[in-house]
Amino acid sequence: MSFRAKLLLMFSVSVVIVVALVSAMVSVTLRRSFERLDEERTSALVTQFRNEFARRGQDVSRRVEAIAERESTLRMAADLARANADASPYVNEAGAVAAAHQFDLLEFVASDGTIISSAQWPARFGYREEFFGQTSDWSAQPAFLKREELADGTALGLVAVRPVRIAGSMLYVAGGERLDKSFLASLVLPQGLRAMLYRGTGPRFTPSALTDAAGAVPQAEKLGPLIADVQRDRQEVSQMISWSNDAAGDEMLHAIPLTGRDGEVLGIFLLGSSRRELVAVENHIGWVALLVACAGILLGVLLSGWVATRVTRPVDELADAARQVAKGNLDARVYTTATDELGDLASAFNLMTRDLSDQRDRLVQAERVAAWRELARRLAHELKNPLFPLQITVENLVRARDQAPGQFDEVFQESTRTLLAELANLKAIVGRFSDFAKMPAPQVQRVDVNDIVRDALKVFEARFAGGNGGGTIRLLYELDPTLPAINADPELLHRALQNLVLNAMDAMPIGGTLTVRTRHQENTVLLEVSDSGTGLTKEECDRLFTPYYTTKQHGTGLGLAIVQSVVSDHQGKISVESEPGGGTTFRIELPLRMPASVLDRRTHG
């Protein structure tokens, strides 16, 4: 993966993470805020309900007092206070008065608790209610919740009782409003809230006793546990109710127990806050957040790409320049206008390549000078040896012609042979230098390395058998018969191998063993020449392939340089392993196939 791709990926991941974190935080914060607002709204409405309930209680008390103070009520009380009073004319009085005062519940009750007239259940006249005699002074009693028995069941009412005293007799006026769906409908609730009323009293939940402003509540049985909790604990309980699998249909219900005068739970008021609006807002915010996040991520990725491109462009240029430098082009430069670290890096790179180029030039120049000096030294050394005998011989000739003319011919003959021998020596020296200077380009063809090895060593077999001056050299072949053919110049390989063999023979002046191995290794052919000679030190190994470097008394230092040159021309490698006294092994690795470009250059160059 490229640096730019990594940078882009890193930036993109960072953007995604940041956007996701921000979106999550915003979402959570908003949700909590909405939930808090919802709780506050519900709490406010619960308070509003309590206030409304108290206000209605006061209103009921006031209206019942008004009825109790009516002239007709006083007349009725006075009439009923008489002995053997007939209450039958007043049997419909409560209905008429209740209609006039908009009461759902109204009863006129005699002092003994006998119902004289009942608006909510007219047929119940004559029955007694002990309830009225349980309180001595109803005048100071506020309105309270009361369960009323009706013809069609029971009802929950907000009732106030006021007595009318006439001549020592008592007439109770009990009036109030039913707590039913009309009462619920009269509550002003914001959208999303609804009020419900449960009027059951038994230990078992009765779904039909639950109503809201519209009537019966569907799936009322789901509220059973909540109702049971309130009835058991007699305190407010809040609970989330799931009406369906849709979370938007969930409703937070706040249940308030409605208690009677004795603290018994007569009903339960439920305030439901639908989460549909909240969920809709949350979903809306979620979608907006998602869109913003996507847009942010897209923008972030684009910006990341742009930034990555800007950041990596100098790096790419640096990489290209570095690759050119690696290929040897020290003139490669990075052009950038950046003033940041990358600009500094580019400047440093340019400075480095410039220094390298200068150093290379100086090194080449120094090496060139050193080579010339070495060449001059070697030439002087090589030429000085034969020149000195030549000078002595010529001086002997001059001296013999002046001092011993009779022996001049003999001396001349001997001096001539010496001169010719030294001249031949000089010619040989010049020839070797000439050969090194004239290293030809390889003429590549398919060759069998094993064949080259045998041909090259064949000319030495007689010398090995006859002894190398002081001892016999035993030749061992360890040639791989499966060795594949390679592209190489057989003449050059032949020459390089001969130089290695000559070098080995020089290393074994008292004889030894010369082992030649070939081996196939992956895409290369290995050629090893090992001797059991005196071996080399590490310093000698390091300088062994330097031209004109030699460890021998009469060596030119060109043999191994020529070998290295041939191997290098074949895109191969040469290495040496040696220890003093432990022999030396030269290892040549030749590729099976040389690159076409090299082939062309070697073939036509």
Next chain:
Amino acid sequence: MHDGSRLSPRVVVMSLSAANGAWRVHLAGDDVTVETDSPSPKLLAELARPRYSIVGHGPDGALVGTGPFRVSEFQPGKKLVVKAFEDCWAGRAYVDAIEITFGRAYREQAIDLQLDRADVVEIAVDQARRAAQEGERTVMSSPVELLAIVFAPKLQDPRVREGIGVAVDRLSIYNVLLQKQGEPSASLLPQWVSGYAFLYPASRNEERVQQLRAGGSAQPLTLAYDWSDPVAKAVAERVSVNARDAGLTIQVFGENLGARQPNADMRLLRVTLPSPEPATALAAIAADFGQKERAQQIAATVSPEALYAAERSLLKDLGIVPLAYVPEIRALSPRVRNWAAARQGGWSLDDVSLALEKP
């Protein structure tokens, strides 16, 4: 007769034969003979019932009578207009015509009277005292309408019948709902007719009510009443309240008499006293409830003891719980003159006249 023809014995024979198919009516000269399968000591009382009115039929099939008024216009359930018959054998009536409107609620009738749109109106029994206290001119018959609960034939549970019979508080119904008009009654015939109605206890049997209540609740029942009758509604609701004390749940609902609900378990009905003669009245009631053979037996009853036994048996078999007898009460405009209130109810318009101006 109204068509100018003479009232002939033949018309009488045809009319009586049509009124009672069980009778064999013969014409012998100007004499008309009625033969019955059983002795009929109360035949004259029977013949006095409205159903035996002597009527003929005109060429168009319309009824033709002999009274002072003849039918001018009749819209069933809505209106009847009769006009004075100029050639009436008993003399012409004082008023020229009478228009009777049916189906008017008591409240509407009261308004009609106040606005002089009617001269005679019906008054609900619970409004009689108020009307009298307010100085209205009212006339009242003896108790001639029986308010009774009639069980549907499908309701055979004796516990229900007994529960309602002992739980219902007739005295409260009489005192409060009927405003002490008429009389509480547990019998089919009123006291003023039979003379033994007091033998049927009209008071509530509290002890038995408690026993029934302790026996547990029964299935809810339905009680239907005439939705246009406010007294019936109040009485039905009171019966429901009383029955609850005996562990019975009764749901009351109003129904149109013309379209009765077939699924009602009980029905609160008004049964008009057919005749002031006890045996004839009881026989007619039995016949109206489909007990024709028993009706003939009752009609032949002479002694009060036998009549009491017959009525007791009839009460048990018919599934009727009598509640009260109420009178017919009417309010008259001040300009109405010579209104004769018959004790057994009904109208007698022969001598009625109207003052030209309000007094």
